[in-house]
Amino acid sequence: MNPSHSPSCDSDEAWMRRAIALSRQSLYITTPNPRVACLIVRDGRLLASGVTQKAGGSHAEVMALRQARENGVSTQGATFYVTLEPCSHHGRTPPCVDALIQAQPARVVVAMADPNPLVSGRGLAKLKAAGIAVGGPLCAAEALEVNPGFVARMTRGTPWVWLKTAASLDGRTALGNGASQWITGPQARADGHHWRARSCVVLTGAGTVLADDPQLNVREVETTRQPIKAVIDTSLQVPESARLFDGSPVWVFTAGGDPAKARRLADRNVQVVRMPLDNGRVHLPSVLQWLGQHDINEVHVEAGSVLSGALLQAGCVDELLVYLAPMLLGAGRPMAELPVLHDLEQALRFEFHDQASLGGDVRLLARKAPAWRSLLDAISAVAGA
Amino acid sequence: MNPSHSPSCDSDEAWMRRAIALSRQSLYITTPNPRVACLIVRDGRLLASGVTQKAGGSHAEVMALRQARENGVSTQGATFYVTLEPCSHHGRTPPCVDALIQAQPARVVVAMADPNPLVSGRGLAKLKAAGIAVGGPLCAAEALEVNPGFVARMTRGTPWVWLKTAASLDGRTALGNGASQWITGPQARADGHHWRARSCVVLTGAGTVLADDPQLNVREVETTRQPIKAVIDTSLQVPESARLFDGSPVWVFTAGGDPAKARRLADRNVQVVRMPLDNGRVHLPSVLQWLGQHDINEVHVEAGSVLSGALLQAGCVDELLVYLAPMLLGAGRPMAELPVLHDLEQALRFEFHDQASLGGDVRLLARKAPAWRSLLDAISAVAGA
Numbered sequence: 001m002n003p004s005h006s007p008s009c010d011s012d013e014a015w016m017r018r019a020i021a022l023s024r025q026s027l028y029i030t031t032p033n034p035r036v037a038c039l040i041v042r043d044g045r046l047l048a049s050g051v052t053q054k055a056g057g058s059h060a061e062v063m064a065l066r067q068a069r070e071n072g073v074s075t076q077g078a079t080f081y082v083t084l085e086p087c088s089h090h091g092r093t094p095p096c097v098d099a100l101i102q103a104q105p106a107r108v109v110v111a112m113a114d115p116n117p118l119v120s121g122r123g124l125a126k127l128k129a130a131g132i133a134v135g136g137p138l139c140a141a142e143a144l145e146v147n148p149g150f151v152a153r154m155t156r157g158t159p160w161v162w163l164k165t166a167a168s169l170d171g172r173t174a175l176g177n178g179a180s181q182w183i184t185g186p187q188a189r190a191d192g193h194h195w196r197a198r199s200c201v202v203l204t205g206a207g208t209v210l211a212d213d214p215q216l217n218v219r220e221v222e223t224t225r226q227p228i229k230a231v232i233d234t235s236l237q238v239p240e241s242a243r244l245f246d247g248s249p250v251w252v253f254t255a256g257g258d259p260a261k262a263r264r265l266a267d268r269n270v271q272v273v274r275m276p277l278d279n280g281r282v283h284l285p286s287v288l289q290w291l292g293q294h295d296i297n298e299v300h301v302e303a304g305s306v307l308s309g310a311l312l313q314a315g316c317v318d319e320l321l322v323y324l325a326p327m328l329l330g331a332g333r334p335m336a337e338l339p340v341l342h343d344l345e346q347a348l349r350f351e352f353h354d355q356a357s358l359g360g361d362v363r364l365l366a367r368k369a370p371a372w373r374s375l376l377d378a379i380s381a382v383a384g385a
Numbered sequence: 386m387n388p389s390h391s392p393s394c395d396s397d398e399a400w401m402r403r404a405i406a407l408s409r410q411s412l413y414i415t416t417p418n419p420r421v422a423c424l425i426v427r428d429g430r431l432l433a434s435g436v437t438q439k440a441g442g443s444h445a446e447v448m449a450l451r452q453a454r455e456n457g458v459s460t461q462g463a464t465f466y467v468t469l470e471p472c473s474h475h476g477r478t479p480p481c482v483d484a485l486i487q488a489q490p491a492r493v494v495v496a497m498a499d500p501n502p503l504v505s506g507r508g509l510a511k512l513k514a515a516g517i518a519v520g521g522p523l524c525a526a527e528a529l530e531v532n533p534g535f536v537a538r539m540t541r542g543t544p545w546v547w548l549k550t551a552a553s554l555d556g557r558t559a560l561g562n563g564a565s566q567w568i569t570g571p572q573a574r575a576d577g578h579h580w581r582a583r584s585c586v587v588l589t590g591a592g593t594v595l596a597d598d599p600q601l602n603v604r605e606v607e608t609t610r611q612p613i614k615a616v617i618d619t620s621l622q623v624p625e626s627a628r629l630f631d632g633s634p635v636w637v638f639t640a641g642g643d644p645a646k647a648r649r650l651a652d653r654n655v656q657v658v659r660m661p662l663d664n665g666r667v668h669l670p671s672v673l674q675w676l677g678q679h680d681i682n683e684v685h686v687e688a689g690s691v692l693s694g695a696l697l698q699a700g701c702v703d704e705l706l707v708y709l710a711p712m713l714l715g716a717g718r719p720m721a722e723l724p725v726l727h728d729l730e731q732a733l734r735f736e737f738h739d740q741a742s743l744g745g746d747v748r749l750l751a752r753k754a755p756a757w758r759s760l761l762d763a764i765s766a767v768a769g770a
Contacts, residue, residue, distance in 0.1 A: 168732065169707060169751065170720040171556020179729055312713065320713075322554060326705075326751040327732040328697065330723025335555040338715025344564055347553065347712040352747055355740055362737055362749060366554065366711040 012081070015041055016111055016139045019081045022051055023146050027198045028223045029054040032295035034084055034150040038064040040105075042078040047071070054225065061086055061096040065103055075103040083143050085114040085136075085382070088123040097123045101130045109135035111143035112379035115154040121382040140380045148375060149200065149297025152318070155378045158288040159200065161299040162319035162367075163308055164192055165335050169324055172332035173305065178211065180333075187359030188323040192302075193220035195321055199227045199300035201251070201291060205307035206233035209242050216244045216302070227300065230291075232307055234282050236261060236272065245270055253287050284314040309337035312348055319367040320350055326360060397466070400426055401496055401524045404466045407436055408531050412583045413608045414439040417680035419469055419535040423449040425490075427463040432456070439610065446471055446481040450488055460488040468496040468528050470521075470767070473508040482508045486515040494520035496528035497764035500539040506767040525765045533760060534585065534682025537703070540763045543673040544585065546684040547704035548693055549577055550720050554709055557717030558690065563596065565718075572744030573708040577687075578605035580706055584612045584685035586636070586676060590692035591618035594627050601629045601687070612685065615676075617692055619667050621646060621657065630655055638672050669699040694722035697733055704752040705735055711745060 009015045023037035030036075030052045038060040040047045048071060050063025058066070061082060068075050086096040086108070100108060108127050113136075114120045124134045137143075144151060149160040166184040167173045174180035182189070196202050197218040204216060209231055216229045229250045231238055236257020244250060250270045254262075255277040262272035273290060275282045291299060301311060311317050322335075341347065350366035357363075394400045408422035415421075415437045423445040425432040433456060435448025443451070446467060453460050471481040471493070485493060493512050498521075499505045509519045522528075529536060534545040551569040552558045559565035567574070581587050582603040589601060594616055601614045614635045616623055621642020629635060635655045639647075640662040647657035658675060661668040676684060686696060696702050707720075726732065735751035742748075 167556070169556070169705065169735075169749065171552070171554070175726050175729065177727060179727075181729075183729065309715065320554065320711075324749070326735040326737045326749075328705075328721055328723065328735075329726060329729075329732055330694065330719065330721060331725050334715065336713055336715060338713065340716050341560050341714060342562060342564075344560065344566075344568065344714075347714055350554075350711040350713075351745060352711045352742065355742070355747055357737065357740070360736060362740055364554065364709070364747060 010044065012109055012135065012138060015039055015079075015081045016083070016109065016136075017142065019049075019083050020111060020139060020142050020146060022049060023060070023083045023143075026051045026053070027146070029225050031055065031200045031225070031297055032150075032153075033059075034147040034297075036060040036082065036084045038083075039081040040064050040068055040075050040078050041081065047073045047075065047078060056092050059087065059093055059096050062093070062099055065099055075105060077104070077106045079107045079109060080105045081109050081111075083111040083146070085110045085112065085120070086123040086127070087114070088119060088126050097126045100127060101132065105132055107133040107135060109138055112137050112140045112151075113382040115151040115375070115378050117155070117378070120378075124382060137380050137382065141376060144372075144376055144379060147297075148318070148372075149299075151375045151379055153292050153295070153297050155375060158292040159296045159299045160318050160375075161288065161301060161311070161316055162195070162321045163301045163303075163311065163317045164195060164321040164323075165308070166192070166323040167325070167335055168327045168329040168332070170328045170330070171335055172329040173335055174333040175329060176332055178333070183327070184323045184325045184361045185359040188325075188361040188363065190220040191358050191363060192321075192323065193218050196227060196300050196302075197221050197223045199298045200296040201228045201230045201299045203230045203232065203299050203301045203303065205303045206231055206238050207304045207306060208302075209233075209238045209244065211304070213243050214302075215246070217246075217248070228296075232282050232284070232287065232303075233257075234277070234280070240264060253282050253290075255282050281310060284311055284316050288316055305334050305337045308335065312336050313338065317368075318371045319365065322364045322366070323358070324362045324364065326362075395429065397494055397520065397523060400424055400464075400466045401468070401494065401521075402527065404434075404468050405496060405524060405527050405531060407434060408445070408468045408528075411436045411438070412531070414610050416440065416585045416610070416682055417535075417538075418444075419532040419682075421445040421467065421469045423468075424466040425449050425453055425460050425463050426466065432458045432460065432463060441477050444472065444478060444481050447478070447484055450484055453488075460490060462489070462491045464492045464494060465490045466494050468531070470495045470497065470499040470505070471508040471512070472499070472504075473511050474504060482511045485512060486517065490517055492518040492520060494523055497522050497525045497536075498767040500536040500760070500763045502540070502763070505763075509767060522765050522767065526761060529757075529761055529764060532682075533703070533757075534684075536760045536764055538677050538680070538682050540760060543677040544681045544684045545703050546673065546686060546696070546701055547580070547706045548686045548688075548696065548702045549580060549706040549708075550693070551577070551708040552710070552720055553712045553714040553717070555713045555715070556720055557714040558720055559718040560714060561717055563718070568712070569708045569710045569746045570744040573710075573746040573748065575605040576743050576748060577706075577708065578603050581612060581685050581687075582606050582608045584683040585681045586613045586615050586684045588615045588617065588684050588686045588688065590688045591616055591623050592689045592691060593687075594618075594623045594629065596689070598628050599687075600631070602631075602633070613681075617667050617669070617672065617688075618642075619662070619665070625649060638667050638675075640667050666695060669696055669701050673701055690719050690722045693720065697721050698723065702753075703756045704750065707749045707751070708743070709747045709749065711747075
């Protein structure tokens with residue numbers, strides 16, 4: 001982003017929207033950190049900007065201050081727009097709040113409060129104590145779209161989970177004989193890889209590995225980071241020759257299986273993780289707990305109808321990422337195997353929040369309204385502010 | 386429409402788009418005539434406008450000329466924007482071309498040629514011969530959206546047929562026990578009634594009448610005209626007590642049944658029409674032929690999965706009108722019963738051309754690309770021009 005060529009904005013909201021758009025530049029790289037952007041503005045002019053680098057690298061505020069320094073501009077009296085409340089604690093990097101105070105801005109506006117209830121509001125309080133005006137949360141819902149996983153992990157201890165499915169207009173993900181290449185077109189498939197790329201873990205089931213032998217990596221979009229691959233495999237039946245065991249890290253969640261096989265897999269960067277059983281299957285909420293404990297923010301599920309149905313029934317899916325092709329298949333595989341319902345009140349309900357055209361296909365995003373609402377609540381209130 | 390308060394347009398295309406928008410005001414009333422609008426414009430100012438009245442009433446050009454006369458403005462030297470080539474033949478009303486020539490415009494621009502290959506271009510030729518400049522077809526695709534049925538009947542002898550369905554995101558139109566009230570919400574249902582209201586015939590199957598006893602009339606939108614109701618009922622099994630036999634005209638297409646029952650129904654404004662059999666069911670293409678011969682432009686199908694599947698397989702569906710609710714039902718009734726496919730090449734393919742949010746639901750429109758293309762070709766070329 002070249003500040004000298006950027007149009008100026010005329011309101012806090014417009015600047016914050018621009019910061020949020022910029023934060024999307026780091027969608028693929030920052031995990032387990034959130035994607036954050038910072039704009040430094042004075043007299044309606046953008047002085048400098050920065051986005052969070054990959055984990056262990058600099059935060060957005062530091063990047064923006066560095067750019068200002070390189071451009072030889074003073075940040076004194078400027079307004080900082082940051083898409084997340086600046087950190088006030090020592091993590092892998094020093095607290096951003098200290099760098100901000102040193103920069104002597106007149107004002108700092110944030111899009112969302114720190115979702116961690118233990119530190120929410122502390123960054124802003126420290127700025128205030130230093131005589132800096134603070135504003136926000138501003139455009140919190142838009143900002144949350146960029147970091148639902150980080151906020152979910154911080155507030156409930158588990159990642160944000162979306163279930164990706166590609167189907168015909170009548171809801172079939174494959175013919176009865178399993179044929180599914182291709183129902184949706186290249187643009188929808190590339191978009192699916194964008195969602196893989198932003199996730200921390202791509203999760204599937206042993207059935208899909210046995211049937212399709214997928215690679216599960218990101219191919220259709222450019223990325224410097226590959227998500228971790230994970231398989232729910234209750235009895236450790238995935239073949240050691242599976243293509244997804246390519247030397248990159250893989251997690252296999254199992255409730256049984258051969259310890260010798262697990263040891264052999266370990267030599268190939270595959271961690272076999274024992275999980276409790278629940279009705280003959282790995283207990284799925286425990287998998288999400290484990291993922292949260294291992295710093296996983298976003299989980300991209302691409303599975304068959306059995307695991308998809310089990311995840312849905314267990315309440316483990318926050319969002320549906322559905323690609324629909326304009327064709328009818330009649331009979332075939334369903335999106336999810338669910339128990340027979342006797343009343344529409346029993347339906348699994350979501351809320352549409354986005355629709356888009358992708359080549360000849362349509363993408364629909366729907367999420368669980370209460371899950372989203374609780375994340376939004378967590379970042380909209382600034383504790384102690 | 387009050388011309389004095391209308392903003393002015395600055396191009397032929399902008400005026401034509403406005404005329405097309407105006408023509409939608411007569412969507413519910415003109416059948417079997419097309420919905421047409423006419424704008425009279427001079428020096429960038431709208432002088433008068435008109436839309437086609439109900440069948441037997443005045444055409445758009447005559448309505449616009451009448452408004453000009455009432456407003457005391459001369460149409461001499463003006464430009465007329467008409468969404469369909471003016472008629473050159475005596476129908477129930479005198480030819481509009483004669484009225485136009487009398488009005489002495491400088492120019493007449495049309496959105497589409499007359500789709501009837503026998504008269505296409507004649508209206509424009511007659512205007513040219515009278516020394517009036519002619520333009521168009523202009524914005525033909527947009528104009529076709531308003532009159533696909535009229536163009537289909539004129540060019541191929543059969544109506545334009547859309548299949549309306551309301552389903553969960555995983556393509557279920559009802560639970561296994563038949564429960565379907567309500568999958569979609571009130572806004573989607575009202576929109577469905579808008580589509581009923583613009584159609585000439587609402588078509589269903591005997592199975593739906595037996596299971597749901599629907600009224601099949603337009604209730605959720607205001608209309609002065611109700612479409613004709615029609616039932617595919619191979620063995621004339623609909624009960625005489627069915628709610629759709631309410632005294633308004635109903636057509637029942639059958640290949641058998643009791644002649645005495647047919648006679649009793651006739652007394653109640655129900656015409657029982659004999660159709661050839663095809664594999665144990667009424668031959669569906671013959672029904673469409675019959676409808677075309679009876680001046681039916683647009684058919685709105687609202688049927689169960691069996692008849693829907695049969696119509697789709699017989700190539701009798703031009704367009705899918707699909708309402709999707711953000712819920713998953715798992716098992717349940719499919720949109721259409723189709724034969725088991727062994728290859729994705731056998732899928733029934735459509736093209737998305739519109740998507741919209743309706744309350745919490747989504748509406749997707751998809752149509753058969755070749756069917757649409759052939760209508761567009763027919764109105765885009767002006768024979769003999």
